[in-house]
Amino acid sequence: MRNEFLWVEKYRPKTIEDTILPCDLKKTFQQFVDQKNVPNLILSGTAGVGKTTVARAMLEQLGCDYIVINGSMNGNIDTLRNEILNFASTVSLSGGRKYVILDEADYLNANSTQPALRNFMEEFSRNCGFILTCNFKNRIIEPLHSRCSVIDFKINKKAMAKLATQFFKRVTKILEEEKVEYEQQVVAQVINKYFPDWRRVLNELQRYSAVGKIDTGILVNLQETSIVELVGFLKEKNYTEVRKWAKNNLDTDVNELYTKFYEISSDICTKQTAPQLVLDVARYQYQNAFVANPEINFLAFLIEVMMNCEFV
8 A cells, every 4th residue: 555655654653652742732642542531522733743643543542443534635515424424323343432533624614514513423422433633723613612622732842842852763763764874963954844743754754765865965955846846836826735835834934935036036937027026025025024924925925926927
């Protein structure tokens, strides 16, 4: 299977003990396992912090039957009526409680799918539990909040260094097991760049390990390859991917990204539209100094580029 070749799946923690989480969160999830009772949950946090991993680890430790459904891809009302209904309405072969893990539940339609899910939670409460993961808990309707325990995957400044150190040890062990040569300083910089998106760290390291040693050469390649990828999305006018790129890459100084677009303006745009790109860079970089949300400001800049630039 393809997943066997993905490090994020191959090395996904199987127990709560193996997860890398702040102590208070880890203690909470371990108590659910020890008490053999996982309530309905909403797990909220940024991408790649381990929400789905935690859900699966708890259920696998308890030997529960469960299914995983991606709310952003299969979150329509028909999925609930068919797949979830068929699963939740039958008795577990192991005799225990069954569970539905709804990944990216904040993408479920708040006017149809989420209200229907509320009814399923009530109807099958004796037989089936639900664990919802999301990036934005405010997109999940209040009736679902009231039926679940809401747990935020927050990492305070005190815990950051400790968790990054733990993950560094985990990553280097993976690299050694995969027989990949690496420089410790470079691995540390990759972790710092994408922290706390552990999934992104592993995916990036696996991608670059395929072409050689993890050394200082990849640090330049990481940014350059990413910008080339973004320009490709802009050319295709693929708003969805452009938005994802903006969300995943604003962990660094956004002013560096504006400067990069200024530097490549004549390389990616025609002579007629390159000056407009420079004007857009100047305007949005200036606005960035006082906007409430730099990510939205940068995404607006990218939309301007996507709509106004004639790409070469």
